[in-house]
Amino acid sequence: MSEKAAQRAVVVGGASGIGWAVARGLAATGRQVTIADRNAEGAAQRAAELGAPHDATGVDVTDEASVAALFEGVGAVDMVVNTAGFGGFGRITELAVEDFRSIVDCCLTGAFIVMKHAGRQLREGGSLVSITSLNARLAAPGMSAYCSAKAGLAMLTQVAALEMGPRGIRVNAVSPGFVHTPLTELVTMADGVLEDYLENTPLGRVGVPEDVAEAVLFLCSDQASWLTGEVLDLNGGAHLKRYPDVLAHVDRMASA
């Protein structure tokens, strides 16, 4: 009897933080993982840590040709997780348009480009998961681009679920609160941000990348086979309260 082939998974943004935890989780549960990231060298190192048959490739989600090449190269795939994203700070009245555009370009347009090309290769029964943010539903001063892009991604997830559902493809998103990763290192350097977040989090702790990976693994699994179009709040209950005034903390630090 021939051995059942491993399910194929692609983790975009898998070289760091949440994406790397997702890649580890998928590999640990028997999936064959391709780590794709703008940081091609970091992705290759991560794939080497996982060992064969896992592999890596460079990709920039803002460049459609590179995303198309990624999915044409991988071929038929069972699960795609897109974690590529970053944020930035600045009041609307001061923010450079190019800074606004670069965040939207990666977090929203990039997510669309990944959905477009992943959607062509996903098998029936496949799963597509994006990472939105608590900021998709809670506004934060100074984070206009990020909040808008992530809110857009939440809606994009629902549209994609409608379009791809008839092909048996499930499309969901995880919407994390504050997670300790290289992305949030800078924010935690501003005095008071973390304390402010924790005061507004019923479970009283921030997340670790593995918290998000567990949710993503569930969404990719057969246990979630009737679940699509969902944007899952994962934040210790922080969505029930208010978001910290990060800009005020950053301003206070800058003027100290």
Ligand SMILES: NC(=O)c1ccc[n+]([C@@H]2O[C@H](COP(=O)([O-])OP(=O)(O)OC[C@H]3O[C@@H](n4cnc5c(N)ncnc54)[C@H](O)[C@@H]3O)[C@@H](O)[C@H]2O)c1
């Ligand atoms: N850390 C948090 O608190 C938090 C909270 C909510 C949502 N998120 C979201 O989770 C996702 C992962 O964040 P993280 O904290 O793990 O960050 P991270 O910086 O540790 O990892 C992001 C990865 O995405 C890659 N990347 C960035 N731009 C890319 C592009 N254009 N093309 C391909 N790869 C690109 C980076 O090279 C990096 O490896 C992001 O979308 C972020 O917005 C993070």
